[in-house]
Amino acid sequence: MAVPFDRDFTVEHGRVDRLSPLIRRVVAENPGRFTFTGTGTYIVGTDRVAVIDPGPLLDSHLEALDRALDGLTVTHILITHTHGDHSPAAQPLKERTGAPTYGFGPHPVTDAPIAEAPIPDAGTAPQEERSDLAFVPDVVTRDGDVIVGEGWTIDALHTPGHISNHLCFALREEKVLFTGDHVMGWSTSVIPSPDGDLTDYMANLHRLLDRDDTVYWPTHGPAITDPPTYVRALIAHRDERTRQIVERLRTGDERIDQIVPVLYADVDPSLHPAAGRSVLAHLVALERAGTVTTDDEAPTTRSTWRLRGTAPR
């Protein structure tokens, strides 16, 4: 089943777009392989507002936020997770507004950078490929916590999978969900093992099916206007990928660098390292389920795998 991706999304970076009575968005000028057209920073409320994911430390974006927030009072800064395209601008925004930050916790120690290649000069490396090691929430936010502002009410959902500290935020007044990088309309989510966890990710997709959100607003790309259909397609896509990986092992592959070129033949080779991380996430989940095995205690994209019950070659 193909996931009905929607990449028909044109943005004007820095412009304030009114999306609904309570929601505005400003997209940062950080387009990229993992950010699509850039980070969408959401402003929720009318006069006293919450800002969700202030985004990367880009002067152009900070200036755009200043313009967008002119005349408003920021009372809350909400962080979906600590990747470099989501949380770094929380600090300057907090300094300007005095608003406290809300998030699950600091960056997890087990999270590896999404790009495996060494970053020679972090000063010029793409923000999206870095983690925000500096962020510490003022208010530690857990699953089920309710955040109340003027004219808006937000429920926090802990949704590990893409990263263990990921939160989604549900806006009760409009029955919509800010999905961060957990569910995006333009692409699947990267699940970088070991902190990224496919077992958790799948559980948190199934969990969304129990909700009745009418629209998803992801950090990157367009709104998802038929959430149940889209989430079911994501689940089917991952289940199919799992079956394909098991099939590759059955036919004799034992390493990710054998599996990826086959399963991702139609994908730009520059994305194969990320695909390898995704296959690793599937293999780790399969190992936990008892389907496959590896001799490595801390599996990497270079580990050797076999179906459980088959002899090592």
Ligand SMILES: [Zn+2]
């Ligand atoms: Zn992310």
